[in-house]
Amino acid sequence: MEKQRLDKIIASTGRFSRREVKLLVRQGRVLVDGVPARSAEDRMAPETAEITVDGERLAWRRYTWLMMNKPAGVLSATEDGRGKTVLDLLPEELRRRELFPVGRLDKDTEGLLLLTNEGGLAHDLLSPKKHVDKVYYARTAGELEEADCRAFAAGMVLGDGLECLPAGLEILSAGAGGSEALVTLREGKFHQVKRMLAARGKPVLYLKRMKMGNLTLDPALEPGEYRFLTEEEVALLRNPR
Numbered sequence: 001m002e003k004q005r006l007d008k009i010i011a012s013t014g015r016f017s018r019r020e021v022k023l024l025v026r027q028g029r030v031l032v033d034g035v036p037a038r039s040a041e042d043r044m045a046p047e048t049a050e051i052t053v054d055g056e057r058l059a060w061r062r063y064t065w066l067m068m069n070k071p072a073g074v075l076s077a078t079e080d081g082r083g084k085t086v087l088d089l090l091p092e093e094l095r096r097r098e099l100f101p102v103g104r105l106d107k108d109t110e111g112l113l114l115l116t117n118e119g120g121l122a123h124d125l126l127s128p129k130k131h132v133d134k135v136y137y138a139r140t141a142g143e144l145e146e147a148d149c150r151a152f153a154a155g156m157v158l159g160d161g162l163e164c165l166p167a168g169l170e171i172l173s174a175g176a177g178g179s180e181a182l183v184t185l186r187e188g189k190f191h192q193v194k195r196m197l198a199a200r201g202k203p204v205l206y207l208k209r210m211k212m213g214n215l216t217l218d219p220a221l222e223p224g225e226y227r228f229l230t231e232e233e234v235a236l237l238r239n240p241r
């Protein structure tokens with residue numbers, strides 16, 4: 001394994017920024033293999049170096065996994081000449097890690113968006129074969145009814161020929177003035193929730209992704225905020241129960 005700088009290794013855990021590492025090292029709070037680090041620029045093999053901060057062992061992470069509460073008005077792309085992307089919401093240090101969004105949310109859709117630089121697992125999460133459910137909260141025009149739930153459960157072929165796998169539709173509230181529901185999809189075709197509900201004559205007015213597999217959007221995250229996934233959360237993604 002190639003040697004890496006101490007500040008990079010520690011920053012990979014998401015606990016401290018590189019700037020903070022510099023300070024911690026100066027204060028003598030970082031030990032490498034039991035010896036106080038001399039400089040944040042020291043190089044070592046990240047897999048084998050035993051690094052502690054204030055006595056607590058830090059586990060190096062090869063890949064970065066973030067959970068973001070995507071705000072409306074931002075594109076879930078890595079770059080786009082036409083507007084602001086979710087990567088623009090991250091600090092420079094994270095933008096350098098070649099992160100990409102795991103799947104796409106429409107520009108006006110909010111909610112749970114994972115960002116990573118681990119291609120293999122990201123690909124698995126998006127494959128319909130892996131059965132990773134995505135749950136969306138939707139507000140619609142019109143009154144959702146049982147017939148809509150049955151149509152979703154049966155799988156739909158839309159007017160434009162789009163074939164949709166069976167999906168869940170749980171009505172939370174319904175009235176002539178509008179409805180609220182949870183939609184569960186196993187796939188992620190372009191505008192799929194909007195197109196399925198529009199096909200039932202109940203166009204989406206607001207859409208937010210709440211869950212992806214075992215992960216639920218952290219309610220502490222305001223739109224535009226993100227946090228690192230914990231090691232347990234990444235393990236849940238890797239080995240869905």
Ligand code: URA
Pocket residue numbers: 104105106107109190191192193194195207
């Ligand atoms: N379905 C949609 O229609 N839009 C999204 O952003 C996600 C799922």
